[in-house]
Amino acid sequence: MMHKMKSLLYLGALLGMANACNKNTTPTTGGTDGAGYQLSGQLQNAPAGTKVYLAELGETQFVSRDTATTDEKGQFKFTGSLPEAGLYQVKTSDQNQALVVLSNGSRVELSGDANQLPTTYTVKGSPDSELLKTITRTLESSQRQMQQVMPRLEQRYTQAAQAGRQDSMQAIQRQAEALQSQGQREVARLVRQNPNSVVSAFVLSSVLNPDDNFTLADSVATQLKASQPNSRYTKSLVARLEPLRATAIGTTAPEISLAAPDGKNLPLTSLRGKYVLIDFWASWCGPCRRENPNVVKAYNKYKGKGFEIYGVSFDQDRAKWLKAIEADGLIWKHVSDLKGWESAAGQTYGIKSIPASILLDPQGRIIGKNLRGEALEAKLASVLK
Known part of the structure; x- marks a missing residue:
């Protein structure tokens, strides 16, 4: 129904891919010295021996990095050494996963119900991971609202179109766009408050439309180039913005x-x-x-x-x-x-x-x-x- 509805596809970059896109590779484990990362967890309803998988977000999919098993208390632990901060998926199954940010020196604690991990997990010890969780939950809530309301709006829109009621069609379109933009505005607010986070860089390049948020994205990119110039997320955001710079508000339009x-x-x-x-x-x-x-x-x-x-x-x-x-x-x-x-x-x-x-x-x-x-x-x- 709506041209802007396509931007909901950005949601898949953070949620859909986290659930479905997993590449089977040989698990690898980094060093375990004090300079590396540590991810410890405790899962309810996870019998001893339950496998927990750790996967790193690559350019287009998650890549397996390590596997752990829970003890009789549902506890597990991952340790290793990383070249840079990155987004990771922790899961017991494709339907039960959580997203965290890991970097050398981080001590992340994750807990939740192994059978309802997406909606129950909590994370401590990592501001970036907490930000990622908040953004994920915001997008999930927005998606649920859209799924509940959109069928009714689509039906009303079709009826108005068949009757040739242009004013009604525009009003319905405004309703849908307003509903969609609620979640996006909240995510943009969170990004604005965390301009030096790799999460903000990822969200601006892969979840929000950077063209619609160019000023914010450019500001975050400028700060990240100073604080984390070698981060893949900084480089990705900078590269994503470059072709948009020629068509930013205030510039002279390129010739056609x-x-x-x-x-x-x-x-x-x-x-x-x-x-x-x-x-x-x-x-x-x-x-x-x-x-x-x-x-x-x-x-x-x-x-x-x-x-x-x-x-x-x-x-x-x-x-x-x-x-x-x-x-x-x-x-x-x-x-x-x-x-x-x-x-x-x-x-x-x-x-x-x-x-x-x-x-x-x-x-x-x-x-x-x-x-x-x-x-x-x-x-x-x-x-x-």
């Missing part, structure tokens, strides 16, 4: 010069002197097509007041592209190189999902991103007085 429907190249800079909405979309993109009526409404209202739209299509089929333009009444400027996700403009602007949009002032500076419906109209009303 692709073919219009008539076959002639139409440079973005040819529209200087007007407020321009760069609209990334495609004929095959359902959320894009559902958003088009809102864009048409804004265009019809402000096209005579110094406003233009520069549509960049991620289509590959020319006929389908042109048919969608006509069917949806998109009577503004259009370009495409018909390369789909390999679009040169999409690569330049770092577009990972559509619909996506960027609003430029008459000098070509970026003044807004991903404005939809009433938000777009409100922004245009404020600048086109």
Whole structure:
């Protein structure tokens, strides 16, 4: 239903992968001297001999690092030496896992019910691990709310769409977006309070959308480059932000010069002197097509007041592209190189999902991103007085 719902997929980076993505490798154990880490735990409902697995979060999956067994009291212990602080998963099964942060010198204590570990575990001795737990619980709560409410909103949205009630569709969309943003705002607040944590770096590069949180992410990256310059999480966040820097609010939008429907190249800079909405979309993109009526409404209202739209299509089929333009009444400027996700403009602007949009002032500076419906109209009303 909603274009922003895709950002919930970031939740999988922290929760879904923790439950499912495990790579079987030969367990390895580091040194056990005082400079290394120690993770001790006590699990309820864990008979003596229960296996406990420790896995490190790699780039795309968890990699097995060690295995321990519980004693008659449900206690277990991992010790070792690490090259740097990292995110780790402790689990008794794929359904029963907890996330912690380990680093040399850390003494982490974990406890919980072996049969309900995700919802019962507590962790002490590691501020980073406690932060990770708080963020995980926040995201889990947000996800549960979405799962409970979204089916009803989806049904109402479909009914409104079938009846052609645009106002109702927009109201339902605002409800869903507000619900989704609650959890994200709380996570952003926690990150803002912990700018030197590797957890914050991971969350900003893999869980929250760094494009929507660029100022916060850039600030955290700056502090981490000073405090932990060699951390893989610092490097990952810095690399994630680099392509976004060119399209940050206040910067001059990079040039786009692709073919219009008539076959002639139409440079973005040819529209200087007007407020321009760069609209990334495609004929095959359902959320894009559902958003088009809102864009048409804004265009019809402000096209005579110094406003233009520069549509960049991620289509590959020319006929389908042109048919969608006509069917949806998109009577503004259009370009495409018909390369789909390999679009040169999409690569330049770092577009990972559509619909996506960027609003430029008459000098070509970026003044807004991903404005939809009433938000777009409100922004245009404020600048086109």
